[in-house]
Amino acid sequence: MEFRTANYADYVQIARLHSANIQKIYRQQLGSQLNAQELENERAILWQTRLTNPPYGQYVLVAEHDNEIVGFVCVFGNHDFERGSYIDSLQVDERYRRQGIGHGLLERVVRWQANYFPTSGLYFKVPQESEAALDFVHGLGASEDSSSISPVYRVAETALAARVMGWPSHNALDLGLRN
Numbered sequence: 001m002e003f004r005t006a007n008y009a010d011y012v013q014i015a016r017l018h019s020a021n022i023q024k025i026y027r028q029q030l031g032s033q034l035n036a037q038e039l040e041n042e043r044a045i046l047w048q049t050r051l052t053n054p055p056y057g058q059y060v061l062v063a064e065h066d067n068e069i070v071g072f073v074c075v076f077g078n079h080d081f082e083r084g085s086y087i088d089s090l091q092v093d094e095r096y097r098r099q100g101i102g103h104g105l106l107e108r109v110v111r112w113q114a115n116y117f118p119t120s121g122l123y124f125k126v127p128q129e130s131e132a133a134l135d136f137v138h139g140l141g142a143s144e145d146s147s148s149i150s151p152v153y154r155v156a157e158t159a160l161a162a163r164v165m166g167w168p169s170h171n172a173l174d175l176g177l178r179n
Contacts, residue, residue: 001101003108006060006072008051013069014062015043021091025130026160050074057085059112063092063101071101075109077117083145083166084120085113102136103177110177113170122173123166137165141176 006014019040050058057077062069071092079086087109092101113122123145126133145164167173 001070001099001104002064003104004062004064006051006062008048010062010069010072011047011051012044014047014051014060014072015040017069017072017091017093018047018089019043021094024094025127057116059109061105061108061112063096063105065096070096071105073105073109075112075122077113078120080123083123083164085117085122087122087124090124106140106173107177110170110174113173118170120170121166121168122170123164125162126165128161128163134163134165139176140167141172141179142166 019036022039022043023036050060054060055076057079059073059075059077061073063071071090073090074088076086076088078084090102090105092105109122113120124133124137124142126137128134142165145166167176
């Protein structure tokens with residue numbers, strides 16, 4: 001498994017993986033609203049834009065196996081004054097889950113955070129429909145931010161409920177990864 005910073009050429013594979021995972025989580029809830037091709041096209045535009053002209057503080061890292069992207073993480077450093085850096089997306093191909101890829105990606109996020117935003121915390125918006133994602137971040141010691149009001153996760157132009165989960169520092173996430 002190789003971990004590396006994403007580049008423009010990765011946008012198609014990242015979009016496919018992101019789209020596939022969204023479809024799996026929300027298929028039942030969105031039903032006919034969820035058009036697989038439209039979603040993949042939307043994600044392709046999103047990732048093409050992010051990798052063409054990245055905003056300040058964006059970090060996109062991929063996990064690659066045999067020239068195939070099997071996981072990625074996207075973080076926006078110091079995105080929120082109170083919560084810190086926003087982990088916008090952590091995705092692992094369903095065929096490669098439970099092999100330490102998510103941990104590997106987050107370990108590198110911890111190092112990046114320590115270098116560039118050492119005084120900031122980190123947080124996710126975790127879709128309520130994804131028990132696996134909620135279990136994953138709980139297992140890493142994340143706590144729920146009860147101060148957030150109606151957090152929203154957007155999929156195919158539909159607003160869905162999410163929970164804001166986070167760590168007060170990169171050290172707290174690092175500790176969760178080591179346990």
